[in-house]
Amino acid sequence: MTDTVQSIPASAYDMSHVDEVEERRTLAVIVDNEPGVLGRVVGLFSARGYNIESLTVAEVDRRKHRSRITIVTNGSAHTLLQIEALLLRLVPVANVTDITKSKRGVERELALIKVAGTGDKRVEALRLSEIFRARVIDTTNESFIFELTGVSDKIDQFCALMKPLGLVEVSRTGVLSIKRGAQAG
Amino acid sequence: MDTQTQPEADTETRTMTGAEIVITALKEQGVDVMFGYPGGAVLPIYDALFGEPSIKHVLVRHEQGAGHAAEGYARSTGKAGVALVTSGPGATNMVTPIADAMMDSIPMVVFTGQVPSHLIGTDAFQECDTVGITRCCAKHNYLVMDVNDLARTVHEAFLIATTGRPGPVVIDIPKDVQFATGRYIGKEGVHKRTYKPVTQPQPKAIREAVALMKKARRPVFYTGGGVINSGPEASTALRKLQAATGFPVTSTLMGLGAFPASHPDWLGMLGMHGSYEANNTMHDCDLLICIGARFDDRVTGRLDAFSPGSKKIHVDIDPSSINKVVRVDLPIIADCANTLNAMLDEWGTTAAPDLSDWKTQIEGWKARKCFDYAKSDTEIKPQYAVERLYELTKDRDTYISTEVGQHQMWAAQHYHFEEPNRWMTSGGLGTMGYGLPAAVGIQAAHPNALVIDIAGEASVQMVMQELSTAVQHRLPIKIFILNNEWMGMVRQWQELLHGERYSHSYSESLPDFVKLAEAYGGMGIYCDDPKELDAKILEMIAYDGPVVFDCRVTKAENCLPMIPSGAAHNEMILSEITGDEIDEAGRKLV
Ligand SMILES: Cc1ncc(C[n+]2csc(CCOP(=O)(O)OP(=O)(O)O)c2C)c(N)n1
Ligand SMILES: [Mg+2]
Numbered sequence: 001m002t003d004t005v006q007s008i009p010a011s012a013y014d015m016s017h018v019d020e021v022e023e024r025r026t027l028a029v030i031v032d033n034e035p036g037v038l039g040r041v042v043g044l045f046s047a048r049g050y051n052i053e054s055l056t057v058a059e060v061d062r063r064k065h066r067s068r069i070t071i072v073t074n075g076s077a078h079t080l081l082q083i084e085a086l087l088l089r090l091v092p093v094a095n096v097t098d099i100t101k102s103k104r105g106v107e108r109e110l111a112l113i114k115v116a117g118t119g120d121k122r123v124e125a126l127r128l129s130e131i132f133r134a135r136v137i138d139t140t141n142e143s144f145i146f147e148l149t150g151v152s153d154k155i156d157q158f159c160a161l162m163k164p165l166g167l168v169e170v171s172r173t174g175v176l177s178i179k180r181g182a183q184a185g
Numbered sequence: 186m187d188t189q190t191q192p193e194a195d196t197e198t199r200t201m202t203g204a205e206i207v208i209t210a211l212k213e214q215g216v217d218v219m220f221g222y223p224g225g226a227v228l229p230i231y232d233a234l235f236g237e238p239s240i241k242h243v244l245v246r247h248e249q250g251a252g253h254a255a256e257g258y259a260r261s262t263g264k265a266g267v268a269l270v271t272s273g274p275g276a277t278n279m280v281t282p283i284a285d286a287m288m289d290s291i292p293m294v295v296f297t298g299q300v301p302s303h304l305i306g307t308d309a310f311q312e313c314d315t316v317g318i319t320r321c322c323a324k325h326n327y328l329v330m331d332v333n334d335l336a337r338t339v340h341e342a343f344l345i346a347t348t349g350r351p352g353p354v355v356i357d358i359p360k361d362v363q364f365a366t367g368r369y370i371g372k373e374g375v376h377k378r379t380y381k382p383v384t385q386p387q388p389k390a391i392r393e394a395v396a397l398m399k400k401a402r403r404p405v406f407y408t409g410g411g412v413i414n415s416g417p418e419a420s421t422a423l424r425k426l427q428a429a430t431g432f433p434v435t436s437t438l439m440g441l442g443a444f445p446a447s448h449p450d451w452l453g454m455l456g457m458h459g460s461y462e463a464n465n466t467m468h469d470c471d472l473l474i475c476i477g478a479r480f481d482d483r484v485t486g487r488l489d490a491f492s493p494g495s496k497k498i499h500v501d502i503d504p505s506s507i508n509k510v511v512r513v514d515l516p517i518i519a520d521c522a523n524t525l526n527a528m529l530d531e532w533g534t535t536a537a538p539d540l541s542d543w544k545t546q547i548e549g550w551k552a553r554k555c556f557d558y559a560k561s562d563t564e565i566k567p568q569y570a571v572e573r574l575y576e577l578t579k580d581r582d583t584y585i586s587t588e589v590g591q592h593q594m595w596a597a598q599h600y601h602f603e604e605p606n607r608w609m610t611s612g613g614l615g616t617m618g619y620g621l622p623a624a625v626g627i628q629a630a631h632p633n634a635l636v637i638d639i640a641g642e643a644s645v646q647m648v649m650q651e652l653s654t655a656v657q658h659r660l661p662i663k664i665f666i667l668n669n670e671w672m673g674m675v676r677q678w679q680e681l682l683h684g685e686r687y688s689h690s691y692s693e694s695l696p697d698f699v700k701l702a703e704a705y706g707g708m709g710i711y712c713d714d715p716k717e718l719d720a721k722i723l724e725m726i727a728y729d730g731p732v733v734f735d736c737r738v739t740k741a742e743n744c745l746p747m748i749p750s751g752a753a754h755n756e757m758i759l760s761e762i763t764g765d766e767i768d769e770a771g772r773k774l775v
Contacts, residue, residue, distance in 0.1 A: 032379050035328065036316060047321050078508065085505035091325040091345060094379040 020076035024053070026099045026107060026177045027084070028185055032092040033059050033067040040090050041069055050075060050083055054109075054152075054174035066094070072175045097185040099177040106180055110173045111155045116143040117166030125165045132158050143168070198370060203332040203363040204233035207296065210339035212239055213372050216267050218258060218629045219243070220251035224271025226298025226311060229363035231269075243629050243658050246650035248275050250622035252282020253648070256291045257623030258630045260609045261584055263416055265292040265346045266626065272298045273311030276357075277318065281616060283353045284322040288613025289439060290414055292351035294342050295323075302330055302359040315357040324352030330359065332367030340375040349382025350503040351414050382502060386519035386527050393515055394474070394498050395531040401472035401496075403543045404432045407455065410439030410612065411477015411501060413605045415521035419443070420605045422525035423476070429529060431537035433547055435463035437478045438597055439612040446601035452547070453556075456484040457748050458594040461555035461757055462547055467492050468754040469546070475499045477521040480510040481613070490753030500524045555746045555759050556598050565715045567592065567667045567738040571599035571639065574665060577722045582634045583607065586623040588644030589615045591673035591744040596639040618647030621664060625651055628660040635663070635726060642668040642695055642735075649701070655731040656706040663725050665734045666698060669742065677743050682767060702733035713737035 031037045038057055045052050054072040059065070073083060080098075087096045099105030113134070115125045122142070129136065129146050132154065138145040143166075148158055152175060159170055179185040201209065207230050211219070218241045223231045234242055245251040248270045255266025266286075270279050276297040286293045300309040316328045325345050327338050335358070342354040398404060406427065412419045420443045427434055427450060434444045435452040444451055453460030455467055464486075467473065473495040478484070480499075485491045488511070497513040499506075500521060507516040517524055558568045571592075585600055586609040587593040593610055602608050609627060611619035620638040628636040638645070645666055655662050675690040699709030708728050712721045712735070725732045746759045751771025 035330075036320070039317070040320060043321055082505060082509060085503075085507070089350075089503065089505050091377060091380050 020078065022074050022076060023080065024072065024074045024100065025080050026105060026175060027071045027073065027087070028097045028099055028177060029069040029071060029087055030094045030096075031067050031069060031090075032094065033065040034092055037067070037092045038069065040092070041071070041087065044086055044090065045071075045073070045083075048086070050079065056174040056176055070175055070177050097179070099179060099185060104180045105177050107151055107175050107177045108149055109152050109155055109175050110147070110149045111159075112137070112171045113146045113148060113159060113162060114143060114168040114170075115146065115162050115166050116168050118142050121165045125162060128158070128161050128165075134158065198368055200366055201369055202229065202233070203335050203358065203365050203367060204229035206332070206335045206367060206369050207339060207358070207363070208233045208237060208240070209369055210336050210372070211267065214340070214343050215264070216240055219267040219269055220245055220254040220258070220626060220629075221269030222248050222251055222271065222275060224275050224298060224311070226272035226300060226360050227269060227275075227296070227363070229360065230296065230298070230358075241629065242269075243625065243654065243660075245622065245625070245654050247648070248278035249281050249618065250625065250648055250651040250654060252279050252293070252295065253285070253616070253619050253622035254626030254629065254651075254654075255293050255295070256282060256286050256289075256619070257586060257609050257626030259286075259291050259293055259626075260413075260623075261606050261627040262630045263606060265294050265343055267294050267296070269296045270298070271311065272300055272315070273313045275311075276313055276315040280318060280322065281614075283319055283355065285611055285614040285616045285619065286353040287322050287324060289611065290351050290410060291353065292346040293353040294339075294346050295353060295355045297355060297357045298363070299328065299357045299359040301361040303361070305359065315355065319355045322353075323355045324350075326355035326357065328357045328359075329362055332362050332365040335362065335367060336370045337375050340370075340372040341377050343372070344375065345377065345380060349380070349384075350411075383504075383518050384502065384520040384523055386500075386517050386524045388527070390515060390517045391524070391527045391531050394517065395528055397472055397496055397498065397515065398430060398432075398474070398528070398532070399535060399538065401432075402538070402540065403470045404430070404472040404474065404540070405452075405466050405470045406432050406434040406444075407436070407467065407473055407475045407478055408434060408440045408443055409437040409476065409478025412436075412440055412443040412521045413477075415477065415502075417605060419477070419520075419522035419525060422522055422529060426525050426529045426532065429532050429535075429537060431540055432474070433466055433544070435459070435466065437481065437484055437612070438610060440478060441597060441608045442602035442605045445603040447603060454597050455754075456481075457486070457750075458598065458744055458746070459484075460598075461553050461746055461759060462550035464748065464754040464757050465550045466547055470495045473497045475501075475513070476525065477501065479506045482510070485511060486748045487751055487753040487756075490755075492754070553759060555757075558742075558745075561739070562715060565713065565718060565736060565738045567595050567669065567742055568599050569715060570665075570667055570718065570736050570738055571595050573718050574637070574639070574722060575600045577719065578635060578637065578726065581726075582631070584609065584624075584627045584631060584634055584636045586610065586620040586627060586636070586638045588620040588638070588640045589617045589674075590641040590644055591669070591677065591742070592639055592641045592667040594674075594744045595667065600639070617641075617644035621645055621648045621662070622651045622654075624662040624664070625654055625658075625660055628655070628662050629658065632660075636661075637663045637665050640664050640666045641673065642666050642670065642698070643672045643692060646696070652702065652705040652707055652731060652733065659730070661728070661730050661732075663732045663734065665725070666736055667738050668695070668698070668735050669738050669740045670695060671740060673742070674744070676741065680741075680743070681749075698733050698735035702731070705731075707731035707733060710734045711737070
């Protein structure tokens with residue numbers, strides 16, 4: 001048997017999806033803000049072995065008790081469709097929008113970055129922060145806290161540059177996303 | 186609408202305790218029977234139930250029994266089953282039926298007591314995180330912290346349990362909320378704004394589907410539990426559509442009865458222990474119309490060889506079932522009855538196509554008589570026992586439940602169903618111990634019917650205590666045990682896959698089931714002689730009370746035919762399976 005180039009596995013039990021290309025997706029999940037709703041969403045991912053790269057959640061409409069959960073996940077196109085369908089199966093989920101798929105999504109992340117150092121390193125950290133348009137929101141004689149907003153890559157890059165300059169601690173919000181244009185996502 | 190309920194003016198508003206709210210809501214929902222077991226955290230509800238004339242409460246012997254009884258009630262009536270249990274161990278004992286109902290899409294509403302709200306999180310006596318534990322195995326669940334939310338929650342729970350893809354819903358109620366006084370609202374206008382199951386098919390999809398159906402030369406309907414869940418209208422529509430098209434029909438384990446087994450175009454059940462004709466039809470068809478089934482691994486066999494030459498239409502109310510296992514050409518997300526009726530309209534007066542070549546081929550497969558077995562004058566063959574049971578009960582108002590194992594498959598193969606809602610079995614979860622309590626629930630719903638649990642001696646011992654429930658409530662269920670002294674299905678797999686090393690699958694000691702039945706206050710019948718079988722079955726039927734029938738059958742009979750795991754539909758083995766047919770990959774499967 002030459003089953004090396006099989007596209008479909010021999011059985012449902014060995015559906016590994018290894019050959020399929022993984023894509024990164026940002027999903028906006030609008031939910032009724034009721035107790036346990038985040039647990040349901042996260043539980044769905046863990047129970048089925050799906051990956052969560054980043055997750056943010058906050059109430060966005062107080063009157064309607066609506067929260068927006070932004071999840072960055074990855075998987076094959078097939079897995080991602082399955083994730084969307086399963087999310088919609090949860091009773092408190094009102095809708096799911098794939099912000100990446102539309103190619104019209106805007107993504108931002110906010111990070112607070114503590115860097116400690118003196119002398120040249122301190123000067124260099126401050127100089128780089130200006131290039132990245134980071135704000136200094138706290139300072140002592142031997143440390144800064146920078147506030148930086150941007151796409152995740154930019155924050156990664158900034159953190160990498162700060163590492164040799166005395167990076168102490170990073171706190172990030174995770175990805176937030178919204179669609180361009182006049183319409184709601 | 187932003188608000189969860191309509192203005193109060195047109196709903197009933199009264200003030201009462203939380204416990205009374207539960208009972209009032211149940212009555213408004215038309216609940217006539219519920220199954221339960223009391224304990225500290227539900228005593229206020231039990232108090233409200235005291236002397237309540239319109240709801241019959243069936244007191245079980247173990248909470249798992251209440252859950253499966255509620256499932257049996259639900260599956261045989263089409264209504265939601267209701268169970269009531271206490272906090273902590275009461276709730277955890279209920280987890281298996283909840284998971285079972287989830288897998289088989291059975292509408293069920295489970296009430297669990299919870300410790301008083303101010304004690305939640307303190308590891309109080311009999312506290313457990315019921316909503317946490319049941320979150321992943323229920324369709325939805327609630328912890329009700331405010332008595333004013335209680336009535337709406339109960340009505341919403343019934344709505345969610347019974348609509349869309351049905352399933353179990355859990356309502357956890359702290360004891361203080363049961364005591365508190367609050368506002369009752371009626372079910373009118375209660376809805377859940379984020380819950381909007383799609384039930385109507387897209388007209389375009391129906392047109393495309395029927396166009397495919399008109400072109401097909403080797404079509405097959407592959408139907409499942411969704412047709413049963415969709416209600417009797419769905420079975421009626423399926424029969425009409427079949428009459429109009431002449432297509433052959435097969436079904437999953439869960440879908441048996443939607444199409445009459447006596448019909449010449451009936452192929453029998455498909456899948457691992459399905460019929461040779463059903464599986465070969467699936468393999469060779471050019472159009473597969475899946476209605477309310479989900480391409481379970483017990484059905485598809487080897488996926489890369491699953492129905493390789495067919496266009497596939499998949500009708501399912503749950504969008505997450507589409508393309509989950511098998512990629513289909515035309516998905517239709519909708520209720521089965523609506524879809525079948527729409528297809529029927531679209532088909533119109535078109536004459537049934539000429540399928541004679543296809544039918545001839547199918548007749549050839551049928552001629553193999555795949556369910557035949559070696560007859561015996563000295564031993565009761567398990568297949569023979571089911572066959573005789575069928576012959577002697579088919580003309581009565583009969584409902585069948587099963588446990589899980591070989592006997593379940595023999596029942597599916599040799600008992601034939603003409604109507605939906607007559608066959609109750611644990612398909613998805615495969616729960617040993619389902620059948621006896623399910624029979625209790627069925628009998629509670631249909632007091633005058635003949636309700637038989639076709640059981641295995643191992644499975645039935647998991648829930649034997651529910652015989653006491655049947656006796657107390659005068660539910661004359663018949664427990665027909667195909668007693669092979671083995672966990673037969675396990676033994677079969679060990680024979681085929683583990684070099685005949687029968688590790689812990691034999692029950693060295695078994696109870697004397699006749700004495701056991703008598704100890705519980707029922708009747709026991711023993712039979713090991715095929716010549717006496719008919720008379721004893723008739724004796725069982727005639728007895729007005731619970732019966733345990735210890736039917737001693739051939740001990741090491743294998744359940745055939747069988748698609749060896751990892752094999753394709755057309756590699757089915759009809760007899761004399763040795764295990765060599767199963768390759769390395771197949772061995773690793775369950
Ligand atoms: C609760 C539970 N535990 C274990 C199993 C695994 N299992 C499947 S069939 C079976 C044996 C059933 O034996 P019996 O009830 O005697 O039925 P038979 O196969 O002999 O007809 C077992 C242990 C199961 N399905 N459910
Ligand atoms: Mg057995």
